[in-house]
Structures are given as C-alpha cells and as structure tokens.
Amino acid sequence: MLLPWLAGLGAGALVLRLVQGLLFPHFWDDLRFLLKVVRLGVRLELYRWRGEPVTVLDRFLSRAREQPGKPFLVFEGAVHTYRDVDRRSSRVAHAFLRRSSLRRGDTVALLMSNEPDFVHVWLGLAKLGCAVAFLNCGLRAGPLLHCVRACAPAALVVGGDLLGSVEEVLPSIPKEVSVWGLKDSVPPGMTSLTQELREAPEDPVPRSYHITSNIKSTCLYIFTSGTTGLPKAAVITQLQAIKASAGLWAFGCTSEDIVYITLPLYHSSGALLGISGCVELGATCVLKKKFSASQFWLDCKKYNVTVFQYIGELCRYLCKQPKREGEKDHQVRMAVGNGIRSDVWREFIHRFGNIKMCELYGATEGNICFMNHTGKIGAVGRTNMFYKLFFAFDLIKYDFQKDEPMRNEQNWCSSVKKGEPGLLISPVNTRNPFFGYAGSYKHTKSKLIFDVFKKGDVYFNTGDLMVQDQDNFLYFWDRIGDTFRWKGENVATMEVADVIGMLDFIQEANVYGVTVPGYEGKTGMAAILLKPNKSLDLEQIYEQVVATLPAYACPRFLRIQEKMETTGTFKLQKFQLVEEGFDPLKISEPLYFMDSLKKAYVPLTTELYDQIMLGEIKL
Template sequence: MADLRSERPAGPMAPMLLPWLTGLGTGMVFLHFVQKLLFPYFWDDFCFLLKVVLNGFRVKRYQQRGELVTVLDKFLIQAERHPRKPFIIYEGDTYTYQDVDRRSSRVAHVFLNHSSLKKGDTVALLMSNEPDFVHVWFGLAKLGCVVAFLNSNIRSASLLSCIRTCGPKALVVGADLIEAVEEILLELPKDVSVWGMKDCVPQGIISLKEKLSASSDKPVPRRHHLVSNLKTTCLYIFTSGTTGLPKAAVITQLQAIKSSAGLWAFGCTADDIVYTTLPLYHSAGALVGIGGCVELGATCVLRKKFSASQFWSDCKKYNVTVFQYIGELCRYLCKQPKMEGEKDHQVRLAIGNGIRSDVWRQFIDRFGNIKMCELYGATEGNICFMNHTGKIGAVGRTNFFYRLFFKFELIKYDFQKDEPMRNEQNWCSCVKKGEPGLLISRVNARSPFFGYAGPYKHTHKKLLFDVFKKGDVYFNTGDLMVQDQDFLYFWDRIGDTFRWKGENVATTEVAEVIGMLDFIQEANVYGVAVSGYEGKAGMASIILKPNKSLDLKAFYEQVVASLPAYACPRFLRIQEKMEMTGTFKLQKYQLVEDGFNPLKISDPLYLLDNVGKSYVPLTKELYDQIMLGEIKL
C-alpha cells in the first residue's frame, strides 16, 4: 500500500506557529540591536566578569580543600604534565619546563648544602633578563625563601639601601652585574653572603655557577615550600612609590596567583607564545609574563633588553602571538623607519599599560589588527583595571557591575597643596564625571594592602584615613584618573614621582644625589611634559651655595654615575630662591607649569648632553629641535 502520510494536510498548529516564530525572530533581532546600541560591551563584560568570578571560586576551592596552590606549585604541575614543552626561549636556546625544573632544583640543592638558608629567609636577586633569573627565583622558592627582586639599573647608595631594606640573608648576582656589587661589597651587612653567577668571582663572593655544575637536580621535597596561608610573603618587588628611595613592596602568594591570571583573563591560551622584553624585576615581566605563562602552560620568548629594530624580526622568528608592552615600547616601534611586510606576523594580542591614544591608533594602523589589552595596577596596590574591550585610551571599565568587584573612588585633589581636598567637616569628596580625581581604593578584608618591608611609616604614607567616614581606610594610588559613564582613563601622577622611559622616578632620590655636590644648596626635582613623549622628563631646579659657581661637567658626572639613565634630569634650571608650600615642602606646581621653554623662563636653563658629557645652555634653537623631535631625549 502506498504511503500517504506525506500527502496529509498540515495540522492546525502549523499556521499558528509560523507567525509566532517570525515574531520571536524579529524580537530577537530587535533586542540584539538594542543591546548593541545601549550596551555594546555587555557580552565582553559578561565573559570577563565570569572569568573573575571563576578565578575567585577556584582559589576558594583550593583553600577549602586545604590545597594552597602557589605559582611554584602550578609550575611543578606543568613540568610534570608537559616536561618537554618549551617554557623559555632565550637568544635562540630553548629551555623546556623540565629543564627549568631541574636547573632550579640544582639552585635549591646548592643553598641546602652550602648555606644556612631556611624557610622564610629573604634572598635578594640582582640579575638581568636571562633564564637564570627564573632558575634562581624558582630554586629559592622551592626552599620557601622570600625573593627580593632588585632593579638591575640602580647603583651605589640606592642599591645598598634596597639591600638593607629587605634584610636578606644572601644576595645572588648575575655575571654582568658583579662589578656593581663589588663597589658596595665592604658596606654590605656582615651576615649577607654574596653569590655570583660566574666561574671566576672576586674575593668575598661565592661562585654559584661553579657549585651548580656539581649540584643534584633531584626534586626538592615539597615540605620546604609548603604554605599554610596564601597571605604569606613570597616576593619583594621594589617600587619608587611617591616619596624617597625605592621601597620593597610586599607580594603575597595570593597576589602572585592573581597577577599570574592576567594573560588568561585577556584570552591567552597554552598555545600562545609570549614575547617579554620588560624587566623581570618588575611585576609586569615576572608575575604577568613569567607567572602568566606558568598559569597557562605557555611559552615565553625572553629578551635581555628591548630592541625596536629587532622586535618584529624576533616576533616572526619565534612565531610570537602575544607580547607585553609599556607605552614607550609601542612609541619606539612607531618611530622606526617603515618597512615592507610590517603586518606579516602572527601577533594577535598586546598586553601592557601606559600607551597614549594617538600611539595606540598609529600602532594598529601600521602593524595590523592587534588587540591592545591595556591594564592598570600598582605593584603594591589592592586594585587593578583591565580594558578587555579594546576601547582606545581607556585603562578599564567603570560600570555598575565592576563596582561590585572593585571598590574605588576618584576624589578631589588640591594641586597647590599637593594633597586631597577636605571640606569643613574634614571629609573628602568625589569628583564629577569627566573631572580628574585621585584614584583611591578601599582597604578591607577582601582587598587588603600589605604595604612595604621596613618601617611602618612607608606603609602609612600610602594610606588615607577617615576619608568619607570615621575609621575608613583607603589605598592612595598616587594617580589621577578621569571617568565617563563606562570607562576609566589615566590622567597624570601626583606627588614626588613621575614616570619616564617606562620607569617611576622618585624625585627625592634624584634630589639627594644632586645635593651631594658641594656647590648645591637646594635641589627641587620634578617632571615636565615633552611633546611626543610618554610620561614626563626629569628636570632639576637648583640654588647654588653663596660664593660657589655652577660646574656643569661635575653635575653631569654626579648624576650619570649615581642614577639610572632614566632618572638623570634632562633639564636644569638655576634659581635664586624657591617657593615653599604651607607645610614647608618645596613648591613644584608652578615649576611643572613653567616647563622648560626658554622664551617663558628668565632663569638660566640647561640641557643634558650625553655626547659632550655635560649640560649645555638650552637655547631657543635647541628647544625648537626638541619640540620638532629632531633631538631625542
């Protein structure tokens, strides 16, 4: 019998269902249009915040199970799961996860067998970007030691101060930095043993490299680094902060874990190859970069120093898919001569901070559709922002949902007094949308501030008390921000710090170095804006002692010998007297406003001249050349 089912008339539901489905489809399209129009970042926000929640739950789950997993623990898991996967690529050499595990174990066994180091002791690490930085860091972590990352650019008094601040039992020095330690060797505390990553070392230094060749690479028992609380200190990372010499910011295991999730939060995976030229002594290079690769099981291409001319060659050579940046890095790349095939690479993401809007646009126009993932966060801070949307110029989102996770305010700031404004009742008040305000973050159990090593006064200076009500405490970021309805934008830095060449410069440190000269009576150091440059260039205003004359060559030799290159003042101004604030601080506000224009300033002005190894008079011609970009600072 023939099958007549196909010839049966449709049931009564079919005509009714068709208009309903059509209406549903139309409604979905309309809702999608409304969402795109009114809430264009809804799904981006949803996915990102879901990751934040999941990461928090994951840490909580580990804690509830009694499994306190650290960055080191995650590295050991990766080394066990993927022993032969490349972890670090450096100058053409590949170091697998297993290689780094074994080499770091050798480091641990050297200190187990040839030193009195014990769990909880601090060891200072002075080393450039190289695989042994990671080997020594992880090796000491395997012993449960706290590792203090020292800035490889600092010298003499600043270096000695940093070492004394963190109170180490030992100091490990890279082969290329041993001379810097030799200069202060006799001034180091007597109980600090010095280890050099070199076969032949000066008297008073132990050769770590020699002992490594005979050391065991067997796994180190986990009991040595097992932690009972994620809020225990694992690192000290030095930051110039807002006053004085560099301070050792306390980095807990929990902070390290959170920072290492940054690459993952921006969408990186285990298949990514991450290019890191940022210094490992900073949190961006060490925690976001190395720690981020550990979190993912990804590969890090490490370079000793950033090279604008070699950047894209390296990216192509190593099939880089993600790179870390600071604003200056991107600007340098944009300043390079244009070449064919600049978009011929596999880079899809760039993760970092401090890129100007104009450089951002120029960068993606020139080098291709690379998503710039801007983030904001102080090393020691209790708040961070991540611009996961790619909105040009913004450091992060500020909508209602974000405020559920990140408690912050932008308060009014008195630029003349250089302090937060307070009303008649002594309370601070928030700025309006679109106005610059000081970014502060609430300190509580969920967002703690762990402060600095050493005297409590350093930690106390970074906190604001009784801000909106009696008893409340806020972390003072020292940064001025502007917000609109949806995004947060960096505006400027305040206080005694400015940023130049991607580094924070503490003005008091520079002033102290200048004040050592016998012809200087007073030195006031500050940053001035220079067209076409990120951050602010250093400028020193000085008063000469009576009956003393200015020695420009001696001034040059003093700052170059005692300060990192980025901290040396580019400009010099000679004054007869200096204005003071009501609290007897040197007035900087007007000096910053004056800048370095010789047509507006009657005082003698000078410019740093590295070729002539001195300072030279800043003429109108030189000023014009700087403004046109013909003279590089």
Template sequence: MLLSCLTGLAAGIVFLHFLQKLLFPYFWDDFWFLLKVVRYGIRMEKYVLKGELFTVLDKFLSLAKKQPQKPFIIYEGDIHTYQDVDKRSSRVAHVFLNHSTLKRGDTVALLMSNEPDFVHVWFGLAKLGCVVAFLNSNIRSNCLLHCIRSCEPRALVVGADLLETVEEILPSLPEGITIWGMSDSVPQGITSLKEKLSTASDRPVPRSYHVASSLKSPHLYIFTSGTTGLPKAAIISQLQSLKGSAGLWGFGCTANDIIYITLPLYHSSGSLVGIGGCIELGATCVLKKKFSASQFWNDCRKYNVTVFLYIGELCRYLCKQPKREGEKDHQVRLAVGNGVRSDVWREFLDRFGNIKMCELYGATEGNISFMNYTGKIGSVGRTNFFHKLLFSYDLLKYDFQKDEPIRNEQGWCIRVKKGEPGLLICQVKKKNPFFGYAGSKKHTEKKLLCDVFKKGDVYFNTGDLMVQDQDNFFYFWDRTGDTFRWKGENVATTEVADVIGMLDFIQEANVYGVTVPDYEGKAGMASVTLKPNKSLDLEKVYEQVVTFLPAYACPRFLRIQEKMETTGTFKLQKFQLMEEGFSPLKISDPLYFMDNLKKSYVPLTKELYNQIVLGKVKL
C-alpha cells in the same frame, strides 16, 4: 497565526538587540569577562576549601610533571623545557641547602639581567620557602645599597654581567650577607654559585620546605621604580602573585600562545604577568635579555610569537623605527601591558596590523586593578557594577598645591564627577588587603588615607589621577607627584610632553615643575632630546606650545639633553631633573627661557637667570 507570532517574536528580538546595543553597548563584553573572573575565584576557593594552598610555584611543578618536554623558556635560540627549569632550579635549592644556613622565610636578594638563570634562582629559592627580592639591574652605588639594606637579605645572588657593580659596594654591604656570583670566575669575597651548580643534585625538593601557610605570606619583594625618590620594596604575597599570573589568561591567551618578554624580570610586568602568566597557561615564553626595537619583529617572526608584553614607551619606540616592507607579516595577535598613548596606539595598529591592545592598570603594591578587555583606544580599563562590588574604589578631588585630597567642612573627602580627573583610591579590607613595604613602617603608612568618608575607614592611595567617562572607561591622567600647579591652574605633564613631542625634530620630551623664588607653585620646564641629524628650532618650539597649550601650561624653561635617563620600565626619570632646577650654575646642558616679546625661547644666561631669581623678569 503561528507565522505572525514567529514574525513578531523575531521583530521583538531584533528590537531588544538594537536596544541593548544602544543603551548597553558593552553588556556582553562585561558579561563574558565577569564569568571569567567568577570562574577563577571559584577555582581558588576550591583549593582553600580542600585545605590546599596552590601557589604559582605549585602550578609550575605540576606542569613539569604533566608536560616535561614542552618548551618553557626560549633564550637566544636555546630551549629550556619545563623539566629543564625544574631540575636546574632544584640544583639551586640543593646548593643553598648544603652550603648555606638559609632557612624558610629568609630573604635573598637577586641582582640579575634577563636570562634563564634568573628564573632558576628565583624558583630554586622559592622551593626552600625563601622570599626573593628582585633588585633593579640598572641601579648602582648608594641606590643599590639602599635597596639591599631595606629588604635585609641573608644572601645576595649576582649575575655574571653585574659582578663589577657589586664589587664596588662590597666594603659597604651590611655584615652577615653572603654573596653568590653566577660565574666561574668571581672576585674575592664572592662565592661561585655556577661552580657549585655543576655538581649539585637535581632531585626534587620536598614540598614541606615551601608549602604556603597562607596566601597572604610574602613571596617576593619588588621595588618601585623610584621616579620620585629612592625605591621602596613592595611586599608581594602569594595571593598577589596568583592574581598577576591570571592576567594573560584573563585577556584570552592560551597554552598554545608564545609570549615574547622583553621587559625586565625584576619588574612585576615581566615576572608576575609574564613568567607567572606563562605558568598559569602552561605556555612558552621567548625571553629577551634587553628590548631591542630593531630586532623586535625579526624575533617575533623567528619564534612565531603570538603575544608580547609592553610597558611605557615600548610601542612608541617600535613606531619610531624606519618603515620596512612586510611589517604586518607576523603572527602576533595580542599585546598586553600599560602606558601606551592613544596616538601611538592608533599609529601602531595602522602600521603593524590588527593586534588587539590589552591595556591593564595596577600598581605593583596596589590592591586594585583594571583591564581593558574591550580594546577601547586610550583606556586603561573598564568598570561596572560587579567590578565595584569586588573593589571598593573612588576618585577624589585633589589639591595639587598641598599635594593631598580636598576635604569638605566636615573633614571628609569629596568624590569627583564623571569626566573630571580625580585621585584613585581603593578601600583596604580583608578580601582586598594592602601588604605595604619592607623596612620602615612610615613608607606603608604614607600610602594609606584614613577617615576618608567615615571614621575609621582606610584606603590605599594609588597616587594616580584617573578620569572615568560616561561609559565607565578609565583613562590615566597623570601622577600626582608629576603634576604641578602654576598660575592657579593644574598642569598635566603628559599633555605638555605630547604637544612638544609633535615637533619633527624632537625625539623625547620630559616635562616637570621647578621651584622659582617668590612664586607660588612651580614653573613648567621641558627637558628634550633631538632626533639624529636634526637641529633645534627655538621659534618653532615657542609657536608649538603657544598654539596648542593654555598660557599657564607653556614651559617657561627648556633644557636640551643628549640622552634621556629612564628607569628599567622605560619611565622617564624626573627626580634628579627637578632637583637640578633651571640654574645654569648647576647645569652644563644648554638652557633656554621663554621670551614672549621675542616670540621664541632665548638662551638662559647667568645674567638672565639672576634677573629671574631677583624678580626683575616676570614669568
């Protein structure tokens, strides 16, 4: 009797397990990840109930006491321990205490490349309660001036390699800004911070200078990448910094991991997820001045890297490197980031070994995030019932021609069905705020959607089109600004770029829409670069797009560039290309037009251009 009962119980357990795998295949993945989220939430609430607002800086200071000799940053072979970084950042704080009028709440702009002093200056100013504005080290001239003016800093700290960049705009800088250079030799009008650091005290700065009054108080300004216009300074609160720092921990990283950071620290992935994530773990990071595909795996082996951060095209750049022996000979187990395509994802795993790719989604200034904790290829994250409780989000039907959500007769927005692309929005509320941008309020207001489903509700507009499948995985589809409408259809630029990129002579493809007189919507245009020692085959390009794309998605125009301009986070720069259009009068690069009669792309001469503009040639 007992034996039959045990047999029946075992059979029942096996059946339930089979049923769970069949009907709820991701139950345990969701369950364990939910437990992590709850644990982190409880920990934060405990600090609040005790009246302690424990920030990322506070966590770092506690680690400097607990593990002073543990390496925090490894840079070009030099080791900077937690204690080293604490003392050097205190020196920075004392320089500004003794030689400036900076006070708590003031903004200081930071223009530096990846180097330990970026962290030292950031933390030193944070110890004084200052808000630090991270400036993109790639921007120049008017764009740099725009960024400086928009965050209204009292001071600007510049890295040694960027002093010439600032020297160019010195006469145009707003009055009252003091400029500090991280070099012994600085141009006139700039004070040497490096010189003063050599004699500054490294004694601890009283916590009263930086203790946070609220987790919603500003900690940083991080600029958007500016792919569709001039950058905006997103306000990053202490709360957002804490959330960002939990990303590596959420994916299973530990204090024993060595994190490789090649992404720019002025971007949230490098600073919040990378540096902040190392602090949350108490781990070590290997900091690289600039990403190098040829040195990447050598560095990983040299420093015993176990985790690396990626964004945009970084993984694709690694896959484009010549194959070498021993490519799987490394200790990397995790890669954390966003933006890797499915085909690159598969190729990367096949070539470099069993590395778990941990995709995450979250705009710098956004109030929603997703994490792909299951490793599902192509997905940016997963949602479930509990996630929906934390983030009140929806996907909306979108009018690409008007560049706004579609509303019904009653004026309310319309949700898409699963499997359909829609605009991702997330409700703004007390537990899930949107902090906006520095400067003009219109930038903040433009990112908000009001009266979405009922009167008075407010949602953050991510500007991203996403698809949610039947298993509740999310997939990035496109940016609303990058998607264009042609022949009454919506064209996804990423889809077109992927098809063109399959050609063996194409190095890079950047697709966008251009305005053509007397045509509704925008015609497709592809700007491409060629692989070294490869020649352009116009007939093959034509055959490729006609074969793999619907007629409305085939680019009408082709532009050949020697070099593709990108942002600091490897996103292709489209704004300038869209402005230049397809005119051979403005563009010196070779231009081509899609000729269906000749079944090829043909040179876009001035005569052909005039015929298109006058409507004598149909598109």
C-alpha cells in the same frame, strides 16, 4: 497558531537585541569578563576551602609534570623546556642547601638582567620556601645599598654581568649577607654559584620545604619608587602572585601562545604577568635580554611569537623605526601592557596589523586593577556596578596647588563628576587588603588616606589621576606628587634630589617631571639653589647623577634659582615649576640641558629648545 507566536518571539528578541546594542553596547563583553573574574575567584576560594593554597611554584611544578618536554623559555636561540627549568632550579635549591644556612622564610635578593637563570634562581629559592627580592639592575652605589638593606636579605645573588656594580659596594654590604655570583670567577668576598651548580644534584626538592598554609604569606619583594624617597620593597604575597599570573588568561591567551618578553623581569609586569602568566597557561616564553626596536619584529617572525608584552614607550619606539616591507608579515595577534597613548595605539595597529591591544592598569603593591577587555582605544579599563562589587574604587577631587586630596568644610573628601580627573583610591579591607612595604610602617602609612568619606575608613592612594567618561571607560590622566614616569620607570623625585644635594655647593634641589612633546610620561628636571658664595659646577653635577642614578632617573634639565617657593606646609612648591617647564622664553633664570653626545650639561638656548620641541634632538 504556533508560527505567529514564534514570529512574535523572534521579533521581540530582535528588538531587545537592538535596544541592548544601543543602550548597553558592551553588555556581552562585560558579562564574559565578569564571568572570568568570578571563575578565578571561585577557584581561589576552592583552594582555600581545601586548606591547600596553590602558589605559582605549585602551578609550575604541575606543568613540569604534565608537559616536561614543552619549551618554557627560549633565550638567544637556546630552548629550555619545563623539565630543564625544573631541574636547573632544583640545582639552585640544592646548592644553597649544601653551602649556606638559608632557612624557610628567609629573603634572598636577586640582582640579575633578563636571562634564564633569573627564573632558575627565583624558582629554586621558592622551592626552599624563601622570599625573593628583585632588585633593579640599573641601580648602583647608594641606591643599590639602600635596596639591599631594605629587604634585609640573608643572601644576595648577582648576575655575571652585574658583578662590578656589587663589587663597588661590597665592603658596605652587611656582613651577614652572603653574596653569590653567577660566574666561574667572582671577586673576593663572593661565592661562585656557577661552580656550585655544577656539583649540585638536580633531584626534586621535598615539598615540605615550600608547602604553605597561608596564601597571604610573602613570596616576593618588588621594588617600587612609591611617592617619596628611595625605592621601597613592596610586599607581594602568594595570593597577589597567583592573581597576577591569571592576567594573560583573562585577556584570552592560551597554552598555544608564544609570549615575547622584553620588559625587565625585576618589575611585576615581566615577572608576574609575563613569566608567571606563561606558567599559568603552560605557554612558551621568548625572553629577550633587552628590548631592541630594530630586532623586535625579526624576533617575532623568527620565533613565531603570537603575544608580546609592552609599555607605551616600547610601542612608540617601534612606530619611530623606519618603515620596511612586510611589517604585517607576522603571527602576533595580541599585545598586553600599559601606558600606550591613543595616537600611538592607532598608528601601531594601522602600521603593524590587526593586533588586539590589551591595555591594563595596576600598581605593583596596589589593591586595585583595571583591564580594558573591550579594546576601546585610549582606555585603561572599564567599570560598572558589577565590577565595583569585586574591585571597589573611587575618584576624588585633588588640590593641585596644595598637592593633596581636597576636603570640604566637614573635612571629608568628595568624588569627582564623570569627565573630571580625580585621584584614584581603593578601600583597604579584608577583601581588598594592602600588604604594604618591608621595613618601617611609615612607608606603608604614606600610601594610605584615612577618614576619606567617613570616620575610620582607610583607602589606598594610587598616586594616579584618572578620568571616567559617560560610558564608564577609565583613562589615565597623570601622576601626582613626588613621582613621575619616564622610559617606562617610576622616578622618585626625592631620590634624585638627595643625589644632587650631596654636592657641597648645592643648598637645595627641587626635582619634578616635565612634559616633552612626542614622549610618554615626563622627564626629570631639577631646580637648584646654590649655597651662599658657592659657584655652579656643571661637570660635577653631571658626573654625580650619571655615576649614581639609573639613566632614566637622571634629570635632563636644570634650572638655577635664587630662591625657592614653599607651600603652606613648607613643602617645596612644584606646581608653578611644572607649568613653566623648560621654555627659555618664559624663564629668565639660567637653564641647562643634558647633552648625551657631549656628555655634559650645556646652556639651554632658544635654538636648542626648538630642536628638542621638534624632535630633532632625542632624549
């Protein structure tokens, strides 16, 4: 009697398993991921309930006590243990205590390339209860000054290799901002932090300096291009930082992993997901000053790397490298990042081995994120009704001509159907707050959409178009408005237009992104209207953009127009310009191309255009 019953039970279980596999093929993957999300949420709630919020710094100090001799940072062959980083960061804190008037809650701007002292200064200032503003080390002149002023710092710390950039603008930096250089010899008007560190003690800093009772207090400012104007300082709270630090753990990384970071630490990916992620795990980070495609796999083999961080361009560069023997001879098992195209994804794993690509999506200042926990090629994440309980979002119809969300006769927005691109938005509420930007509220307000589905509701506008397929996988489709992405960086068109518009012969500059075959994102193009009776000076334009803008923001193409079209609300019309691109056969107006070899803008001929389209000329 028992055997038939057991056989029937087994058969029933098998049928259920087959039905689940057919109708709900990702059930177990979804469940495992959801349990991790719940586990993290419970842990954060327990911290709050105890009245002792735990920060990234607290996690680091715990690791330094638990595993002092374990390598934390490996840089250019030198090993820095958790104890080493703890002591060096304490020296930084004591140096500022001795020689400055920094107080708890002050902001300190940090302009540094990837190097161990970036982490030492960051953690040292955190030990004093200071917020740290990460500045893009590619900024110069006006944009650099803007960022310094935007975060209103009490001090500015500059890496030894970037002192020249600050020296150029030193007279314009507010007098109340003390400038510290990480070099023995610094320009007049700066203090040598390197010399101060030699004399500073490495004693632990009292916890009273940095203990926090509010998990929503600001710990960092990370600059993002946003959708308009110059870079804005996104507010990063202790809560956001501790959540981001769990990213590697959520994908399955462990304390045994060795994580290779070549992405800039001034971005949230390198700093929060990468460095803070290693802290959360108690793992080792191999830090690279700058990404090198030719050295990448050599470094992975040399340091026994098991996980690396990427952006789409990084993987594409690696695939473009000449093939070598033994390309699969490494220990890398996982890569975590965003922005990889499906074709590059397939080529990458085919060429370099069975590496689990963990694609994710998230904006630095945003209140919504996705993680592709199933490994579906091309997707940035996956959703279901349970996931939406924790991460609510919607995809709404977008009017590309008017460059704004589409509204019906009742002035409400409407969701797109599955398979259609829609603007990704996320409700702003107590559970999913949006902390905005430093400075004027208008910057924060510009990222919000009001009265979307009902009166009084508020949504965060990601500025990204997404597609959700029938299986609930989400795919990045494009960026909207006044921002495009090139070389892994967001570029604000207004910033570029303002720089070009400073020239006295230019009346108007309309900047937008255009697609180039074989490249991720879009590269910059500027449509230019000359002032009456003024002539075009290509040499001046080239010198202006190269001297003022980071390399990734310099427009690769110019289009000289006799008049500019505007929208009904008097915004410069970009839709048609983007559609036409830079094809000289479609455009009768003069076109120019930034030739890196000639260091000049040159006429864009059909021959030159064909070479660019075929990939014979690199951008």
